[in-house]
Amino acid sequence: MAITKQMPETKVNSDLKFSKETYLRWYEMMQLMRKFEEKAGQLYGQQKIKGFCHLYIGQEACAAGAITALTKDDKWITAYRDHAHPLGLGTSPNAVMAELFAKSTGCSKGKGGSMHIFDKEVNFVGGHGIVGAQVPLGAGLAFAEKYNKTGNLCICYMGDGAVRQGAFHEALNMAMLWKLPVIFVIENNGYAMGTSVKRTSNVTELYKLGSAYDMPSEPVNAMRCEDVHEAVARAAERARAGEGPSLLEFRTYRYKGHSMSDPAKYRTKDELETYRNQDPIEVVRQTILENNFATEQDLEQIDARIKEQVLESVEFAEKSPYPTADELYKDIYAQQDYPYIQD
Amino acid sequence: MRTIQFREALREAMSEEMRRDQRVFLMGEEVAEYNGAYKVSQGMLDEFGAERIIDTPIAELGFAGIGVGAAMNGLRPIIEFMTFNFSLVAIDQVINSAAKIMSMSGGQYMAPMVFRGPTGSAGMLSSQHSQNFENWYANCPGLKVIVPSNPYDAKGLLKSAIRDEDPVIFMESEQMYGDKGEVPEEEYTIPIGVADVKRPGKDVTIVSFGKIMKVVLAAAEQLEKENISCEVIDLRTVRPIDYKTVLESVKKTNRLVVVEEAWPLASISSEIAFNVQHNAFDYLDAPVKRVTCRDVPLPYAPTLIEASLPNVERTVNAVKAVMYKK
Ligand SMILES: Cc1ncc(C[n+]2csc(CCOP(=O)(O)OP(=O)(O)O)c2C)c(N)n1
Ligand SMILES: [Mg+2]
Numbered sequence: 001m002a003i004t005k006q007m008p009e010t011k012v013n014s015d016l017k018f019s020k021e022t023y024l025r026w027y028e029m030m031q032l033m034r035k036f037e038e039k040a041g042q043l044y045g046q047q048k049i050k051g052f053c054h055l056y057i058g059q060e061a062c063a064a065g066a067i068t069a070l071t072k073d074d075k076w077i078t079a080y081r082d083h084a085h086p087l088g089l090g091t092s093p094n095a096v097m098a099e100l101f102a103k104s105t106g107c108s109k110g111k112g113g114s115m116h117i118f119d120k121e122v123n124f125v126g127g128h129g130i131v132g133a134q135v136p137l138g139a140g141l142a143f144a145e146k147y148n149k150t151g152n153l154c155i156c157y158m159g160d161g162a163v164r165q166g167a168f169h170e171a172l173n174m175a176m177l178w179k180l181p182v183i184f185v186i187e188n189n190g191y192a193m194g195t196s197v198k199r200t201s202n203v204t205e206l207y208k209l210g211s212a213y214d215m216p217s218e219p220v221n222a223m224r225c226e227d228v229h230e231a232v233a234r235a236a237e238r239a240r241a242g243e244g245p246s247l248l249e250f251r252t253y254r255y256k257g258h259s260m261s262d263p264a265k266y267r268t269k270d271e272l273e274t275y276r277n278q279d280p281i282e283v284v285r286q287t288i289l290e291n292n293f294a295t296e297q298d299l300e301q302i303d304a305r306i307k308e309q310v311l312e313s314v315e316f317a318e319k320s321p322y323p324t325a326d327e328l329y330k331d332i333y334a335q336q337d338y339p340y341i342q343d
Numbered sequence: 344m345r346t347i348q349f350r351e352a353l354r355e356a357m358s359e360e361m362r363r364d365q366r367v368f369l370m371g372e373e374v375a376e377y378n379g380a381y382k383v384s385q386g387m388l389d390e391f392g393a394e395r396i397i398d399t400p401i402a403e404l405g406f407a408g409i410g411v412g413a414a415m416n417g418l419r420p421i422i423e424f425m426t427f428n429f430s431l432v433a434i435d436q437v438i439n440s441a442a443k444i445m446s447m448s449g450g451q452y453m454a455p456m457v458f459r460g461p462t463g464s465a466g467m468l469s470s471q472h473s474q475n476f477e478n479w480y481a482n483c484p485g486l487k488v489i490v491p492s493n494p495y496d497a498k499g500l501l502k503s504a505i506r507d508e509d510p511v512i513f514m515e516s517e518q519m520y521g522d523k524g525e526v527p528e529e530e531y532t533i534p535i536g537v538a539d540v541k542r543p544g545k546d547v548t549i550v551s552f553g554k555i556m557k558v559v560l561a562a563a564e565q566l567e568k569e570n571i572s573c574e575v576i577d578l579r580t581v582r583p584i585d586y587k588t589v590l591e592s593v594k595k596t597n598r599l600v601v602v603e604e605a606w607p608l609a610s611i612s613s614e615i616a617f618n619v620q621h622n623a624f625d626y627l628d629a630p631v632k633r634v635t636c637r638d639v640p641l642p643y644a645p646t647l648i649e650a651s652l653p654n655v656e657r658t659v660n661a662v663k664a665v666m667y668k669k
Pocket of ligand 1: 081129130131132158159160161162163187189191192193258372401403425429432
């Protein structure tokens with residue numbers, strides 16, 4: 001399937017709208033996501049990381065472009081493919097790596113693992129394992145922002161597979177009815193596990209699903225940070241002006257299998273190559289060099305620093321202890337003396 | 344006798360029933376082109392075609408309900424949940440439609456169908472992917488609930504489930520799919536609602552079911568070396584429960600331990616303990632003991648999983664406790 005052909009025209013014109021600082025931020029953010037996850041993939045192979053582990057490699061611009069378009073008080077929520085968003089938002093790689101290692105120093109104390117990264121500091125509200133379940137949660141986060149008149153919004157990510165859940169449709173309807181300040185983002189990477197988008201519905205242009213609820217909706221070339229940033233900025237403006245939600249379909253691609261156990265036989269090498277050729281990090285890198293925002297040497301320095309950071313996170317995770325058995329009865333109830341059944 | 348994997352036993356059961364009965368079809372996520380998330384339905388698309396082996400979108404509420412409607416209208420659906428954790432999205436259709444349709448319609452409509460998939464924990468997957476639902480579904484009249492522990496039982500019981508006129512919940516485990524066991528070539532079925540004594544003994548009765556039977560059998564083995572003889576009963580079906588087999592055994596051994604993976608409150612073990620004290624109070628030489636998952640969501644870290652799940656050590660200790668041995 002040529003998902004590539006459906007890539008929407010970039011809406012960002014060639015004379016640069018974004019500053020040197022923004023490009024360098026994108027570069028650094030996305031390199032950290034990529035290198036961190038490449039390492040995590042390796043460590044999974046060595047069984048240092050276990051359970052389900054879903055990598056974001058290839059999709060980095062979906063997070064990076066949105067991060068530069070929003071403010072630090074906005075709320076973030078996504079599914080189980082959740083390492084990159086918090087890393088971009090500033091969560092320490094140590095805390096994320098330690099979580100993957102199931103260590104007590106992890107951001108969820110080793111209780112959540114890869115699928116349940118949470119970091120309240122940066123307003124990253126997880127990390128959810130049931131497909132589609134985070135969509136009403138995202139609308140609820142936005143509900144609270146509206147209720148409290150904060151002017152903040154929620155950006156709520158989901159996969160292409162999640163839009164076939166009832167929860168998605170119920171949440172979109174109410175969010176629109178009540179004009180909640182939420183940006184629904186579909187990370188359309190073409191597949192839900194081994195099932196391509198076109199095998200799940202007659203509606204394969206996923207942004208069109210918003211029209212059932214009269215919701216402003218658009219497709220976005222999400223291999224490009226610029227396009228992502230601009231679309232999110234437009235949606236954010238509507239949300240903050242009290243006009244309610246938007247639905248953005250980020251067209252993207254995951255280079256790896258669904259999770260570590262998926263050989264991804266359902267797609268062709270060519271398809272993968274097409275996307276690798278528009279790699280979001282490479283695109284930003286080229287722009288930086290072409291515009292003399294930095295030299296090759298500068299970028300190499302950034303790369304070296306990130307490599308160092310990632311290695312440090314592994315060392316931190318390795319050295320950290322597992323949670324001890326006394327943690328078992330903690331973080332279940334707010335009530336401190338809850339009477340658990342212990343027979 | 345030949346040995347085959349648990350997943351193959353399930354596949355054979357479904358394929359044989361599909362050959363025998365045109366009304367049977369399999370529907371679920373990744374069951375067809377991907378050959379099943381856990382390869383249970385491998386090759387079935389090739390044999391039966393896309394009309395009968397049907398991939399769905401991730402829409403459990405919808406396809407569970409479509410299954411119920413199809414069953415009410417004469418078909419015999421097998422609805423696969425990738426795991427029963429995701430059946431929560433669909434539970435309204437399972438409970439409010441499938442289980443109740445016969446009663447509500449005064450017997451005019453029925454839902455002869457099977458909902459199947461893995462239940463319980465399967466390694467380091469954290470709490471949303473590690474829940475046991477045996478007692479949840481067993482609580483609901485109108486359903487039958489089967490939780491087999493080996494390939495032979497799985498095949499015979501799944502065939503019975505598919506033929507059954509009532510909606511049946513059939514629960515497996517990711518951690519059993521690769522298990523091998525003897526399964527005859529010839530056709531056979533196993534009746535629903537009949538427990539099986541997996542190991543005869545005289546000192547203590549241990550009741551369990553499903554994946555955790557592995558733990559129980561290992562514990563019984565170990566206890567044998569210490570001269571404690573355990574009678575191990577595999578319930579195989581948790582609704583209806585074969586109380587008779589349990590009571591007969593308890594009347595012989597006078598001691599009972601129940602082992603299950605689910606949380607303790609309102610569990611199969613609390614049900615068995617109630618029934619036994621009610622019907623065999625005078626036979627008991629010690630209070631009934633149980634081993635369950637700890638009363639907490641199952642976290643990701645291996646240390647916490649180890650501290651939470653039933654294991655051989657806890658089972659051995661429970662048996663010794665009902666024998667007043669250290
Ligand atoms: C309700 C529910 N059903 C099934 C699953 C199993 N599952 C996990 S991820 C996944 C595919 C989701 O694909 P998509 O929404 O496109 O997200 P992506 O993995 O591509 O990021 C499935 C079926 C689940 N976690 N929750
Ligand atoms: Mg997808």
